[in-house]
Amino acid sequence: MSRFYITTPIYYVNDAPHIGHAYPTVTADAIARWHRLLGDETMFVTGTDEHGLKIQRAAEANGITPLEQADRTSQRFRDAWTLLDISNDQFIRTTEQRHHRSVQELLTRAKDNGYIEKGSYAGHYCVACEAYYNDDDLIDGSDCPIHERPVEWLEEENYFFKLTALESELLDWLNGPHVFPEGKRNEALGIVKLGLEDVSMTRTSIDWGVPVPWDDDHVFYVWYDALINYATAVGFGTDEDEFNQWWPEVHHIIGKDILRFHCVYWPAMLIAAGLEPPKEVHVSGFLLLGGKKLSKTGLTQIAPADLVEDFGVDGYRYHFLRDVSFGPDSEFSYEQMVARYNSDLANTLGNLLSRVTTVVQKKCDGIGPAPDVDSALGKVAADSYAAAAEAWDRFQAPVAMEATWQLIREANAYLERHEPWKMEQGSPEVQRVMGDALEVLRWAAIMAGPALTRASEAIWAAIGLDGSPTDERLPEAAAWGRYPGGLTVTKSAPLFPRLKAE
RNA sequence: GGCGACGUAGCUCAGUUGGUAAGAGUGCUCGACUCAUAAUCGAGAGGUCGUGGGUUCGAGUCCCACCGUCGCUACCA
Numbered sequence: 290m291s292r293f294y295i296t297t298p299i300y301y302v303n304d305a306p307h308i309g310h311a312y313p314t315v316t317a318d319a320i321a322r323w324h325r326l327l328g329d330e331t332m333f334v335t336g337t338d339e340h341g342l343k344i345q346r347a348a349e350a351n352g353i354t355p356l357e358q359a360d361r362t363s364q365r366f367r368d369a370w371t372l373l374d375i376s377n378d379q380f381i382r383t384t385e386q387r388h389h390r391s392v393q394e395l396l397t398r399a400k401d402n403g404y405i406e407k408g409s410y411a412g413h414y415c416v417a418c419e420a421y422y423n424d425d426d427l428i429d430g431s432d433c434p435i436h437e438r439p440v441e442w443l444e445e446e447n448y449f450f451k452l453t454a455l456e457s458e459l460l461d462w463l464n465g466p467h468v469f470p471e472g473k474r475n476e477a478l479g480i481v482k483l484g485l486e487d488v489s490m491t492r493t494s495i496d497w498g499v500p501v502p503w504d505d506d507h508v509f510y511v512w513y514d515a516l517i518n519y520a521t522a523v524g525f526g527t528d529e530d531e532f533n534q535w536w537p538e539v540h541h542i543i544g545k546d547i548l549r550f551h552c553v554y555w556p557a558m559l560i561a562a563g564l565e566p567p568k569e570v571h572v573s574g575f576l577l578l579g580g581k582k583l584s585k586t587g588l589t590q591i592a593p594a595d596l597v598e599d600f601g602v603d604g605y606r607y608h609f610l611r612d613v614s615f616g617p618d619s620e621f622s623y624e625q626m627v628a629r630y631n632s633d634l635a636n637t638l639g640n641l642l643s644r645v646t647t648v649v650q651k652k653c654d655g656i657g658p659a660p661d662v663d664s665a666l667g668k669v670a671a672d673s674y675a676a677a678a679e680a681w682d683r684f685q686a687p688v689a690m691e692a693t694w695q696l697i698r699e700a701n702a703y704l705e706r707h708e709p710w711k712m713e714q715g716s717p718e719v720q721r722v723m724g725d726a727l728e729v730l731r732w733a734a735i736m737a738g739p740a741l742t743r744a745s746e747a748i749w750a751a752i753g754l755d756g757s758p759t760d761e762r763l764p765e766a767a768a769w770g771r772y773p774g775g776l777t778v779t780k781s782a783p784l785f786p787r788l789k790a791e
Numbered sequence: 792g793g794c795g796a797c798g799u800a801g802c803u804c805a806g807u808u809g810g811u812a813a814g815a816g817u818g819c820u821c822g823a824c825u826c827a828u829a830a831u832c833g834a835g836a837g838g839u840c841g842u843g844g845g846u847u848c849g850a851g852u853c854c855c856a857c858c859g860u861c862g863c864u865a866c867c868a
Contacts, residue, residue: 298868309868341866476795476863483794488865512866544868545796554865573868574796577861611816614804617797618861625803628817636830644827651826688805691815698816701831710826783828 302362322739336381341511391526404561477552537565574618658720659774660728667769
């Protein structure tokens with residue numbers, strides 16, 4: 290039995306979930322569902338990142354504890370993922386005890402291996418921001434760029450992560466097949482080649498974080514705690530055997546803004562602790578609105594719930610999986626979403642189900658016949674499957690979706706060529722044609738399942754099959770001719786009612 | 792300033808290590824069909840692959856310059 294471990298970033302709880310958070314989550318979910326279909330023992334982890342200055346301050350502003358603050362927002366993420374049928378096996382929170390143990394264990398090992406040392410950090414500090422600034426960032430060389438008032442020169446003792454000692458190990462890792470797409474790998478290489486510096490990894494100025502086990506005055510800086518969630522989730526620090534079963538075969542999905550942390554710091558931290566760096570990091574671009582990235586301040590956030598209201602869960606998931614190329618930035622367009630819903634879901638797939646169930650009622654007494662094992666559609670199905678499987682392997686959901694729809698479109702053309710509605714009721718000819726059409730629907734319910742979590746079940750039931758398409762196992766289930774025939778086919782309301790453009 | 796990404800049909804995008812006369816979906820035009828959610832099927836129009844050079848027998852695909860858009864340069868996917 291092979292295993293498949295996939296993660297999303299854990300989202301920082303200073304922000305409400307929006308489509309920018311949902312995109313990598315839906316992508317990871319679809320890939321996880323694909324691997325479950327393949328029969329892999331699958332671990333899909335998402336969660337929330339809950340420490341750090343911003344949370345502490347937000348809590349103070351709201352007059353609650355940092356944990357209460359984190360609880361509130363973390364719950365909103367869980368609600369959003371429930372809404373979108375996200376099938377995560379775990380939802381990890383960095384405030385969990387198991388995570389604190391894991392962080393302390395991993396970083397203690399790094400320290401014991403000589404990669405963490407005490408040093409002092411000095412710089413221009415803005416008290417209002419509670420943050421350090423570089424000379425370049427200051428206005429006229431002396432004022433905070435946000436508060437426009439003088440900064441102070443502050444020096445504090447910190448523990449430093451000796452990133453510089455790991456340069457050659459990082460280059461070795463980055464030269465391997467670990468960061469995708471290629472352009473993003475080059476970007477990570479560029480960061481290393483530009484010159485690494487040792488980085489301050491603890492804070493004494495706040496206490497909302499994971500305590501440094503060897504020095505009570507410090508907590509780990511939020512990034513050094515957050516990244517380790519990927520290890521915590523599969524047992525690091527609590528169950529080494531479990532951990533060793535999953536690690537290092539992990540697939541991280543991240544956004545390009547956190548490339549530095551996942552492609553430089555994270556592998557370095559693991560190496561420092563004597564562990565293997567991650568197997569794959571897949572970097573996505575941003576969703577843009579009017580050419581700008583989504584932001585709270587720009588009022589360009591879009592809540593998944595608003596779109597689900599218009600398009601349904603399937604319509605939501607399908608749009609982002611089919612239209613957003615994984616890697617480059619992508620412009621979000623409501624009109625594009627409507628067009629995609631109508632063409633692929635309402636017209637091509639939904640209408641296929643409608644016409645097939647109607648003709649089966651009229652010409653086959655509502656009993657679905659078995660397909661022709663030598664049907665011309667069998668070859669198309671095999672090609673579609675091969676292309677889709679290859680695309681899922683590369684994390685290219687849009688390509689996998691397009692490959693899947695090739696057969697669905699072909700089924701419409703096949704009906705057109707044979708015109709079963711003109712055939713004699715119950716004849717062998719009409720039985721064969723309709724059996725083939727039903728077989729395509731069976732196949733599509735499985736293959737589109739990672740995207741259309743609900744419609745795939747509805748199709749499955751409509752053509753008379755028991756159980757769920759998620760119980761099927763690939764590649765056998767994609768082989769042509771598995772629809773048994775003799776099942777009751779049900780005509781029902783349109784699966785995806787057409788949407789009017791607004 | 793430094794580093795980097797991107798620029799392919801109206802729109803959204805594919806184009807593996809350079810090599811059959813540039814692809815898909817959608818949109819548009821025309822035709823067919825009427826089982827079906829005014830859905831479906833067929834045919835067609837539509838691109839100097841940002842611009843200009845270079846390497847090569849041959850470049851969308853490598854190199855240089857330029858133009859345009861954008862990002863990063865430590866804590867929002």
